[in-house]
Structures are given as C-alpha cells and as structure tokens.
Amino acid sequence: xxxxxxxxxxxxxxxxxxxxxxxxxxxxxxxxxxxxxxxxxxxxxxxxxxxxxxxxxxxxxxxxxxxxxxxxxxxxxxxxxxxxxxxxxxxxxxxxxxxxxxxxxxxxxxxxxxxxxxxxxxxxxxxxxxxxxxxxxxxxxxxxxxxxxxxxxxxxxxxxxxxxxxxxxxxxxxxxxxxxxxxxxxxxxxxxxxxxxxxxxxxxxxxxxxxxxxxxxxxxxxxxxxxxxxxxxxxxxxxxxxxxxxxxxxxxxxxxxxxxxxxxxxxxxxxxxxxxxxxxxxxxxxxxxxxxxxxxxxxxxxxxxxxxxxxxxxxxxxxxxxxxxxxxxxxxxx
Numbered sequence: 001x002x003x004x005x006x007x008x009x010x011x012x013x014x015x016x017x018x019x020x021x022x023x024x025x026x027x028x029x030x031x032x033x034x035x036x037x038x039x040x041x042x043x044x045x046x047x048x049x050x051x052x053x054x055x056x057x058x059x060x061x062x063x064x065x066x067x068x069x070x071x072x073x074x075x076x077x078x079x080x081x082x083x084x085x086x087x088x089x090x091x092x093x094x095x096x097x098x099x100x101x102x103x104x105x106x107x108x109x110x111x112x113x114x115x116x117x118x119x120x121x122x123x124x125x126x127x128x129x130x131x132x133x134x135x136x137x138x139x140x141x142x143x144x145x146x147x148x149x150x151x152x153x154x155x156x157x158x159x160x161x162x163x164x165x166x167x168x169x170x171x172x173x174x175x176x177x178x179x180x181x182x183x184x185x186x187x188x189x190x191x192x193x194x195x196x197x198x199x200x201x202x203x204x205x206x207x208x209x210x211x212x213x214x215x216x217x218x219x220x221x222x223x224x225x226x227x228x229x230x231x232x233x234x235x236x237x238x239x240x241x242x243x244x245x246x247x248x249x250x251x252x253x254x255x256x257x258x259x260x261x262x263x264x265x266x267x268x269x270x271x272x273x274x275x276x277x278x279x280x281x282x283x284x285x286x287x288x289x290x291x292x293x294x295x296x297x298x299x300x301x302x303x304x305x306x307x308x309x310x311x312x313x314x315x316x317x318x319x320x321x322x323x324x325x326x327x328x329x330x331x332x333x334x
Contacts, residue, residue: 054087139151182204280318
C-alpha cells in the first residue's frame with residue numbers, strides 16, 4: 001500500500017524492499033571469494049603455462065599446452081602433443097618464446113616431459129591429487145583453439161575414472177571435471193585453489209558438454225621421475241597375446257579361484273620371455289605373483305612398476321588343473 005500512498009500523497013515514504021530481501025549485488029562477498037580464488041590461481045600459475053607448437057617434417061602439425069614445473073625449464077605436457085615433432089616452439093604469457101627438446105614420452109599415460117632451451121618466466125608447484133574431493137574448485141589454464149592464456153574454472157565431477165590409452169592399456173585414477181576444455185588445452189595444468197597443479201588435462205568427449213578428463217598429478221610425478229631418469233617408463237613385459245575369458249564355474253569352484261575369469265594365452269611375441277617359458281597357448285592366467293588376475297588390465301597393473309630381473313609366478317588353469325609357471329618379465333619394448 002506504500003507505493004499507492006506515495007502516488008496519492010507525495011509526503012508518504014517511498015517504497016523500498018525489506019532489509020532482508022538482499023539481491024546478489026547487495027551481497028557480493030561469496031562471489032568475490034570465488035573470484036579471488038580464480039584470479040589468484042591465474043596470477044600465480046599463468047606465467048608458468050606455455051603454448052607448445054609442434055612442427056613436423058611436413059610443416060606445422062598442431063599445438064597444445066604445457067606447464068613449467070622446475071626452475072631450470074622442465075615442462076610437463078601430453079604425449080600426443082609432442083609425439084612426431086621435428087621441432088617444438090614454446091610461447092609464454094609475457095610474450096617470450098623458446099625452443100624445446102623432448103626429454104621423454106609415455107603414451108601409456110599420455111604424458112611427456114620437454115625442456116626449454118632458454119630461460120622460463122616462472123614454474124608451478126605440483127600438488128597432491130589423492131586429496132581431491134568431488135565438488136572441489138579446480139581451474140584449467142591453457143591455449144584452447146589457439147587462444148593463449150585462457151582460464152576456465154569448475155569443479156571436480158568424479159574421481160577414479162578409467163580411460164584407454166592409445167596402446168590399449170587402462171589409464172586409471174583419471175580426474176573428471178566440468179572445466180571447459182577444447183583442442184589446444186591438452187597438456188595444460190588443472191590447478192586447485194591453492195595454485196598447486198593437481199592434474200594434466202588430457203581429453204574431452206566430443207559432443208558432450210561439461211565432461212573433461214585429466215591425468216592425476218600423483219601419476220605424473222612417478223612418470224616424470226622415470227622420464228627424467230631413463231627417458232622412458234620401464235614396465236614389465238611378458239610378450240604374450242591374450243584375451244579375457246571366463247573360467248567354467250565348476251572349475252573355478254573346484255580350484256578355489258577368486259574369480260571365475262582369467263586371461264587366455266593366444267600367442268607369443270618371439271622377443272618376449274613368456275615364449276621361452278613353460279607357458280602354453282590355451283593356458284588361462286588367473287594369478288600373477290599372489291595377485292588374482294581376472295582380465296588383461298590386472299596383468300598390466302601388476303607389471304606397471306615391475307623391478308628389473310625379478311622372476312614372477314604365473315598361475316594358470318590348464319584343462320582342469322592349476323599349474324605354476326616361472327617367467328622373468330623383461331623391460332617393455334619401445
């Protein structure tokens with residue numbers, strides 16, 4: 001009635017909303033806290049993010065992103081960003097440029113380390129991905145579609161996802177977020193609100209919105225150590241061709257197997273150690289060094305960090321009996 005009173009009586013008090021009816025502009029504190037977190041990440045980590053131009057023998061072959069993680073110019077990026085490059089050109093947010101040399105590549109985790117030939121403006125701090133929580137704020141910095149130094153923010157949507165690498169091996173522990181990523185973001189950092197790198201952006205699902213994936217930095221730290229020490233990641237290798245196969249339930253029950261499935265040996269790589277062992281085509285691998293094997297991924301998982309020159313015991317179902325076969329995994333071939 002106050003609004004009508006003001007029209008009829010100019011001396012009546014003007015209408016105003018109740019004091020507790022605040023609009024977003026009246027209470028900017030929450031938005032400012034969010035904005036401050038993202039701005040701080042961009043200010044602190046942005047100078048350590050680089051654009052990576054890949055030039056092949058036939059000319060420009062694509063671009064991606066990377067993040068400097070040491071004071072002497074080592075850069076973490078995706079393997080698919082640098083594989084096949086005859087030359088790598090780096091661009092920094094301050095306008096400076098440099099060339100880079102490949103230190104090592106690991107297609108299985110889609111990670112690579114390169115080193116700038118000149119000085120770098122800043123390096124980022126690597127965090128811990130195992131402490132991430134679903135719903136946590138994360139920020140991606142990269143060069144999507146060629147637009148350098150682009151910042152996008154979102155939340156961790158899920159943890160522990162599994163994806164397939166180009167070679168078919170499972171990439172585990174993948175971080176899913178709703179951060180906007182586009183071609184060119186590959187290799188750039190996923191950063192938490194404390195400006196620590198917690199992942200390396202690796203993939204998007206074309207046609208999907210709000211679904212992006214990053215390799216966890218805990219995985220990247222181990223890969224970086226291998227690449228900087230050896231130039232490659234050394235995994236154990238048996239040299240068998242196999243396929244997942246169910247084991248008849250009555251056989252599994254009679255033999256006391258943890259799983260009614262295993263990996264059937266279908267062939268051997270002549271370079272591999274398994275072909276020189278007592279393993280036979282048709283054997284079904286159900287165990288590897290006291291670890292149950294239900295599928296091919298289980299074998300890869302056990303061999304992921306296999307120490308050199310240590311033998312392994314393969315437990316196989318041969319017909320209706322269990323047989324133990326000794327074999328010494330070799331370093332995986334390039």
